[in-house]
Amino acid sequence: MKKHEIPSGRRGTLPGIEPAFRGKVRDIYDLGDRLIIVASDRISAYDSILPTPIPGKGIVLTLLSAAWAEWLTGIPHHILETDVSAFPPPYCGFTRELGGRSMLVRKARxxxxxxxxxxxxxxxxxxxxxxxxxxxxxxxxxxxxxxxxxxxxxxxxxxxxxxxxxxxxxxxxxxxxxxxxxxxxxxxxxxxxxxxxxxxxxxxxxxxxxxxxxxxxxxxxxxxxxxxxxxxxxxxxxxxxYRPGESPPSLDKQYVRDYLDGIGWDHNPPAPDLEETIVRKTSERYRMALTSLFPAINIERYL
Ligand SMILES: Nc1ncnc2c1ncn2[C@@H]1O[C@H](COP(=O)(O)OP(=O)(O)OP(=O)(O)O)[C@@H](O)[C@H]1O
Ligand SMILES: [Mg+2]
Known part of the structure; x- marks a missing residue:
């Protein structure tokens, strides 16, 4: 396994349980009035899901969303729990698979x-x-x-x-x-x-x-x-x-879009694989967003 890869048991899929809905990035488990939302490491660009995941991306998205929701006191939000061991069964048994990348939320209209x-x-x-x-x-x-x-x-x-x-x-x-x-x-x-x-x-x-x-x-x-x-x-x-008049690189898919444009992909599926350096740099940019905004959060414990 390469250094930046996530062990297969920690990528957010559950043995034997299928999600009710699979979005481009998230898998949703329907509990009636609540949902479990699991952010995978999938990345989409130009409306296609790419075949290559970005290690740790789903954890960055989940930890950031939860940190903001908590920080934004007074703003109503849907999150009930991010500690997997406090999820209802059988989900509480999957702390390794879901840790850091999932939340139990109220289902909204x-x-x-x-x-x-x-x-x-x-x-x-x-x-x-x-x-x-x-x-x-x-x-x-x-x-x-x-x-x-x-x-x-x-x-x-x-x-x-x-x-x-x-x-x-x-x-x-x-x-x-x-x-x-x-x-x-x-x-x-x-x-x-x-x-x-x-x-x-x-x-x-x-x-x-x-x-x-x-x-x-x-x-x-x-x-x-x-x-x-x-x-x-x-x-x-x-x-x-940041330089006004120019387009600064954003802390997300910039390398991915630049790479896909560079190899001349016509945006028609299937999307091509990403090169290892692009994957590593993109993963680093995502993590930089989390560590810059909420330095106290320790992402390493979920990797
Ligand atoms: N509390 C909630 N109640 C109901 N639906 C929710 C709630 N939170 C998120 N969702 C929905 O769950 C899905 C999350 O999956 P994901 O982000 O992968 O979808 P997506 O591919 O971006 O699709 P979409 O275009 O619908 O956003 C979204 O459709 C979002 O609207
Ligand atoms: Mg979405």
Whole structure:
């Protein structure tokens, strides 16, 4: 086994138990009113799951989501437990398989929106701005450069497409999907979480350029669900690498996308294997996000 590989018993699969749902990254076990969400080391790019996992990635995503949820006092969230030995049976017996990469959560009635907040102009926000001077119907000052910080963070929702690409929509369109009142609430929560997290991260050398939240109703109240402020759901930039006008490398799939572009993959499945150096560097970038933001967390105990 190579040094950075995760032993096969620790990769999040359960002998003899099949998940109710397999997402691109997570396996979901349905317990009725609760779920066990297990983050695998799978990585997706250009809407395909790649054949090569990124060792420890699922642990980074889970530990970060749980740390943020705890840090964000006053924000309702879905997490009940991350200590596997306190999960209901038979799951409590799989501390080795699930440790660090799983959580027991309340099942929510999902609000079918990707709740995106942008503090900087990147990705589809930058693309829309360049074409129209606006993002999701919000007009922005003229003359902004790629990666520029916005005067105020903006809420730019998109659809949660079952397949294919998510599409940026206006607040009115979001209201037609989820109801105007729910949209007001998810907008308020998204902007508040972003503001607080941006300040916290900036003090630790990380710029949260943008991020995406999912929300759902739990006991009639809007709560944040899924993952929170991870490298998969956010653009994290190292403050020391940030130059307005350029596109800083983000702390996630940058090496992977660059590599896939470099070998000329046409984005049609199946995706090609990743080279070992790309896997190692990507794994290191993910871990850097966790150790920069929450240095007290010891990821090694789960590897
Ligand atoms: N508390 C919750 N209640 C209900 N569904 C949840 C909850 N938390 C997360 N989910 C859902 O669990 C799934 C997590 O799996 P994963 O992140 O792998 O999905 P995905 O491939 O990104 O798919 P999606 O496009 O639906 O996000 C998502 O569909 C997410 O909406
Ligand atoms: Mg997801």
């Amino acid at each position: 999902r609000i079918d929106l990707e709740c995106v907040v942008r503090g900087y102009l990147a990705g589809s926000g930058w693309k829309e701005y360049r074409e129209s001077g606006a993002a999701c119907g919000i007009s922005l000052p003229r003359g902004l450069r790629m990666s520029d910080r916005l005067e105020e963070p903006i809420f730019t929702p998109s659809t949660k497409a079952e397949s294919g690409h998510d599409r940026n929509i206006t607040i009115e369109e979001a209201g037609a999907i989820a109801g105007a009142e729910a949209v007001r609430e998810v907008r308020r929560l998204s902007l508040e979480i972003y503001r607080r997290a941006h300040e916290y991260a900036a003090a630790r050398g990380i710029i949260i350029a943008d991020t995406k939240f999912e929300f759902g109703f739990i006991d009639g109240r809007v709560a944040v669900i899924d993952e929170v402020l991870t490298p998969d759901s956010s653009r994290f930039w190292l403050a020391k690498e």
